Amino acid sequence: MIPSNMHQSAYKHVSGASVYVDDIPVQDQMLTGFVVYSPHAHAKIVSFDLSKAQALPGVLAVLSAADIPGENNLGPIVHDEPCLAENEVSFVGQAVFLIAAEDEETARAAADLIYVEYKTLPALISLEQAMAQNSLMGPKRTIKRGDADKALAEAPHIVKGRFKSGAQEHWYLETQTALCLPGEDDELFIHSSTQNPSEVQAVVAEALNIARNAVTVETRRMGGAFGGKETQAHHVASWAALLAQKTKRPVKIRLFRDDDQIMTGKRHPFIIDYEAGFDDQGMLLALKVEQNADGGAATDLSFAILERAMFHAENAYYIPHVSITGRVWKTNLPSNTAFRGFGGPQGIAAMEEIIDRIARFLKKDAAEIRQKNFYQLDKNNTAPYGQVITNNNLELIYNRLTDSSGYFEQRREVNGFNAQNEFAKQGLALMPVKFGISFTTSFLNQAGALVNVYQDGTVLVNHGGTEMGQGLHTKIRQIAALEFGIPLESVIVSATNTSKVPNTSATAASSGTDLNGMAVKNAVERLKFRIAFQLAQYFNEKYGVESTLDSHVMFKNGAVFDATDAARTVSFKEAVQICYFRQLPLSATGFYRTPDIYFDREKGAGHPFYYYAYGMAVSKVEVDLLTGNHKLLRSDILHDVGDSINPDIDRGQIEGAFVQGLGWCTTEECKWDEQGNLLNHSPDTYKIPTIRDIPRDFRVALLKDVPNPGTIRQSKAVGEPPFMLGISVWLAIKDALSAVAAHQLEPELNLPATNEAILLSIENLRRRQSEHI
């Protein structure tokens, strides 16, 4: 029996029994799919010859764009991303040809036999270059309130600067993988490691020129995703499907780690120019930000990501006059894509830099400046896009966290340490996150479920969400069991499958439990309604007294009973059997759409979020001034998840997101050479945190006794918000650097703050310091 809060696959995970796409047994008929990609950032495909590769024994198919029967597209929203490059390649790693062969070795040999002639073209391989050459991906977006220019002109003080953040590779442990099994007629069954089975189904159907009802996509679990499999799992699935359609044999494609890193998009690099006005007390008066995102070579989700960055440009602070402009720029790099936080981290990091600069300017503790500017409860509580911020827990969290972390005492200790140490400095930072929950593309906020009850009293649940480790299926199972009043063991949540629940949204935007949990609850309620109706009749017939009303029938402790008459009770299993013999359908679909959300892009105004999630972190670091290395001494986190459905899983999400966030802020760096080749294309040079990089002292707590009205079991989404708390580590490093020049100079430090960036920032401070004197 699985302890109630445990991840439902945990015992399988630890014993190696969990099945991922690459583990699914297939017959000997299976072929290895192989992708040949562009070695150039931008080039014309002058000519190519596949005949030698095709002639190699063991090769079953070699395809180019010309062999795609349907639309040559992978783009989920804008159809600007070819499935296979045609005429022109626009980034290193773009798929050009596909090979199906008996084994990998043969496929590689075939790839070597392909002749292609490219004519290279000028390429844009950085955001700066794209901005300089006005390579816009689409029109700019704006959100405005009041008159920021005027307020800035009148403000007593101004900070102005440029914030930059780098790309982040998802580094899911399981690389992109898909297995496609051809069936009768046009039918295809695809096992895909995707967050978005319905969209894989759509993209495959369009590329293969077949109807969607011929394509079934199933996702049991992913070995991590983090947004990287929201749209970009479409690629391998489509390629495998094209090869399977052509060869009529099962085809599997599993990207090699380096290829995955080279071919797929990353977290968007951002350049944010900001200007903020404030008064002597540190109250924010005006904010003007220009956000620029590196979209890569195709649109993908870039505009939605930009939008979220814009929605979070002011983070947790009320600012009367605001002007936010956002642009996506087109470069010759893989199309950047969703990654936990979805633009939020970039927008928020820039805002937090502003607050720190204000604090340093005014020689005040940054935590106090933050608290002063928090959105308030009954005034100063409207976001720049017009949404009123309700159920705001910022002040509450601030009070509890400064207390539990001993923030002010830690501050004194840090000051003491810094006074005594010449070659090491400590830094401390507190930062909040306020994160809007809902897909900002409003129609995506819908979910479906299918709940089947069987005659032995067991329940099978399917829903539109996918399991990537976040524990969604575990929570859904808890919800179904709780709603039916039956033990967990009676419920199974099985693989996500487009033939069971159609037209689903991606499992993204932290919304998995919010949406699918409600849909499952809806299905369960419909079943309970039917059962209750029958059971009332049954009790009344059996006892010969018409005293049980439908509304008396309760589901609890594995029984179905009349709450007003203890004698009238049957087990859940008996209830199900009674319904079966009375010819009642024991299967129901459920549906949910989030109410009251809308956003007008033209006006930059609306109510895009159902609610907000809040959290706060305090981090303390020590920086070695000679090497730029830092130690993360302690992090305290207090996070608001409403009434947690599963505190253990929620804690896991917070810890995991925080550590991923600190990776983005510190050691994770992507660099490209001038030809647009990714230099950090394997874990040899791309460094995600290891066990030694987490806080020495790591204290995570859930905010207690603050239920969230209107959501499933009054809980809150948790997947993304704590990612942003990792920014506290960067802020703490900056605080330590600030001590180098006795807090007189603003340290320059962008993201990621590698030891290199830190040491060079120290050098820069020392240079400026000597110029000052």
Place this chain on the structure above:
Amino acid sequence: MADTISFLLDGKVQIIDFSRQSHLKPTTTVLQYLRDLPGHKGVKEGCAEGDCGACTVVLAEPDKEGGLSYKAVNSCLLFLPKLHGKQLITVENLQDGNGNLHPLQKTLAEQNGSQCGFCTPGIVMSLFGHYKSGASAERDEIEDTLSGNLCRCTGYQPILESAQLTLTDVHSDHFSAEQEETRAVLNAISKDSLTLKTETQVYYLPTYLNELLRLRSKYPQALLVNGSTDAALRVTKNHELLPAIIDSSNVRELKEVQASGGKLRFGSGVTINELLELTKERFPAVSKMCKTFGSKQIRHLATVGGNLGSASPIGDLAPVFLACDARITVQSVNGLRKIRMNDFITGYRQTALRPDEIIRSVELPLIKPSVLIGAYKISKRYDLDIATVSAGFRVELDGDEIVQNCIAAYGGMAAVTSRAIKAESFLNGKKWKRETVEQTLPLIRESFTPISDARSGAEYRSVVAGNLLLKFYLDTQNK
């Protein structure tokens, strides 16, 4: 000579005859082999280069104390012949005969130590290796144990907590119960030298030094390997077919260790993990470099000979061996030669070795109390990262604190491990104090024109190279 390998897996002696099993080559990795079996899909590929730990398995072999030694290793870097005479343990083998999970599996699951689960089998196996080798629940040791296991989901905290729980309460398990039998089975496997041949490859696995030397002289073109952590990448990443391999990892003479009169001599087949232990007391600078060398799994495989033999400019041992004035003994069928570390590396990935020679052993001479030695490694991440810059320093101080025989050796600053000669001569004859050291820093920076690459820019390398000397100075003052 036999041409099959034998090893224990799933309670049975498995025999692979490469001349018959056409889909297996001697350079097929253990990971590839396991993933093709129906019952071992728990072993995952996350990178195929030793950098993620998802493929971690444990190898057990009889030890000198009458028990078994257990080592967690990366199966993606392990050529099949390396299984010969050993027990291969995967995550599927940990449950006991009644299907009960191993305590460390159970705790890891119940403490929420897994989310997506893809890293989990590897984490379990690393912890298992530790559990079976005199485990300690110290945080630092757990971190060492898991230094080669990446997890992208959990943030490690629950893994750490679960490991602390299980390791404070170590029990005998079904492996303990089967120990005698396992030893007997493994001891019964012949340790004779092997020549494994397929149509395209030949793989020699000699048992004795004289055989190794003979093979080396007869086939100078063949690739000599020991741990093959470097060599395996040529197969897994570059997809090379290595036609001829001489694997020296079974040669016992290369594992010999002698310590006397403050000197330490160790064979080239000593692993980094063994070196870490051997040098803890008398050569702490060497031990320190071993601690940040790769990961625990890599340290179990990688050898001293392989590190020096690859002559990489970012190899971790060369700078500290220079500082220790190490002597390298090389050997061929024609006899032995001693080469000072200073003369051993001759160019980018080139050594003073003649084609028929191998590295036999390394000697670290006695370090007098007047000699100060320090070693530093700068990498983007502490664990499992190749050096951006590494350094080995030595100063000898007379009664007046005057520096003599200074060595400032750097890795990562040039195409070969190099010394900052200008800085050394400047320091020699001067007083060992902060001012002199600070005056030396620009000389260090001037000594090199480092490159910018994936790991860092040139400027950082220059600045930090100088700073490391200051750091060394400060460390000598803090003693």
